[in-house]
Amino acid sequence: MRPQSRARDLVSALRPPPRLVDWSILAVVVFEAVSGLVSFTIATPEGWPLFWAHRIAGLTLIFLLGYKLARVRHRLTDSTHWRPTTALSVVTLLAAVGALATGIGWVAGVDVRLAYWTLLSVHVGFGLVLVPLVVAHLTTRFRLPTRRDFHRRRTTIKYAGLLAGGALLFRAQTFLNEVLDTPGTDRRFTGSQPRSGDGNEAFPVTSWVADDPEPIDPEAWSLSIRGAVETPLSLSYDQLSPESECEALLDCTSGWYTVQRWQGVRVGALLDAAAAVDDAAYVRFVSVTGYRWSLPIEEAREALLATHVGEERLSHGHGGPLRLIAPGRRGFQWVKWVERVDVRRRGDPAQWIVTLVSGFD
Known part of the structure; x- marks a missing residue:
């Protein structure tokens, strides 16, 4: 046969x-x-x-x-x-x-x-x-x-x-x-396939679903930290000098990954400055588009809110003026254009719905 x-x-x-x-x-x-x-x-x-x-x-x-x-x-x-x-x-x-x-x-x-x-x-x-x-x-x-x-x-x-x-x-x-x-x-x-190089030009500009805001003027923008904190804060861009850095792998769900050096402010330092309450359990990062994602507070403390990548100021397409860097998470969880940090006692299951509808006006 x-x-x-x-x-x-x-x-x-x-x-x-x-x-x-x-x-x-x-x-x-x-x-x-x-x-x-x-x-x-x-x-x-x-x-x-x-x-x-x-x-x-x-x-x-x-x-x-x-x-x-x-x-x-x-x-x-x-x-x-x-x-x-x-x-x-x-x-x-x-x-x-x-x-x-x-x-x-x-x-x-x-x-x-x-x-x-x-x-x-x-x-x-x-x-x-x-x-x-x-x-x-x-x-x-x-x-x-x-x-x-x-x-x-x-x-x-x-x-x-x-x-x-x-x-x-x-x-x-x-x-x-x-x-x-x-x-x-x-x-x-x-x-995911590799994208090499340093800085903004090393990896593609992508947006999750419909998120595509107009460029943000850093001079008119501010970051607020609120919720389960004793001292709510509002910080200008100039007050967020890149004092910390980390090397982290960004794995985007559109099929590519890159390893970059990110500079910015540790979320833990912001939580300490705002005096997060003892029973706080989650930290939610909210974009100017309404897009949001939450991390357990201990994980969030180790995350970075980046203003720079590879010594370059973050471009608008990559989430400037401020982007969440969450090592060990996929790219859609690295919230772009962050304008608010909410300290919470409970999680936020509705964030899954928001990932599908944010950006649609």
């Missing part, structure tokens, strides 16, 4: 029942969307298993889509089988192929921009759109799996084999990156 035939027979043997294929595609797509969004909050290497699971599950989707297309290809190629729902099927397929292609391309080191977005941002967009499309597609031919579909041992072996196939594809791509020395070999575990 030829190797191609053996491989074809093996792939065929791993095919789940038709109903399970449809529901498995939905499960993988939902997992990919959830794991992808959760991965945005992970910046330290301890979180690598989630990124590996995301990539392996995504590559496993290739097999499931192949099984699906093998079963329904006649409906797509023969116009007599076209129905109003066929258009939805085609759009769903295109979104799935787009998500896979952009994800694989990004891992391989393809670094292109489509207008404002990086290839990784486009991948995220395809993934988010794919969830409602798959749900809508599934409802057009809604069929629950039957008991016969769940032959326990056989089904377990099939899905173990599919995941093993996804893992082999993942390792094969990693191996090819190393052999061909593609730009993908320089990625962090998060998938």
Whole structure:
């Protein structure tokens, strides 16, 4: 038997029942969307298993889509089988192929921009759109799996084999990156690609969702520290001389990272000057756009409010006049254009909503 035939027979043997294929595609797509969004909050290497699971599950989707297309290809190629729902099927397929292609391309080191977005941002967009499309597609031919579909041992072996196939594809791509020395070999575990140099020009200007304020005049701007403090403060830009510095890695969710030397004021020094109360638990950093993020107070004390990067005054695009530097956090948590520091006794769960709506007027 030829190797191609053996491989074809093996792939065929791993095919789940038709109903399970449809529901498995939905499960993988939902997992990919959830794991992808959760991965945005992970910046330290301890979180690598989630990124590996995301990539392996995504590559496993290739097999499931192949099984699906093998079963329904006649409906797509023969116009007599076209129905109003066929258009939805085609759009769903295109979104799935787009998500896979952009994800694989990004891992391989393809670094292109489509207008404002990086290839990784486009991948995220395809993934988010794919969830409602798959749900809508599934409802057009809604069929629950039957008991016969769940032959326990056989089904377990099939899905173990599919995941093993996804893992082999993942390792094969990693191996090819190393052999061909593609730009993908320089990625962090998060998938982000490096940006080198010092200062404002060393890394891209990006904004989270719609945040894009007008340039801020430092002479007319001030920083307020308020909330659970005994002495609320209002400080001008000149009063925030860069007395402290740190080297920190900024890992942006748009797909790049950079290590820079930041200069500014330690948040702990500001909390001491304002006399934060003993039961204060969180510190919230608020942008001129209304965007905000909170850190536990002990973590916040070690953070920096930067006025400079690489000995240069922070440019407007990078968050000047003042930006939060939070080592160990992803870039969207490094609040730009900070104008207020709120010391709080409780957390701020609504900040997740604000990340989606801030900047929209």
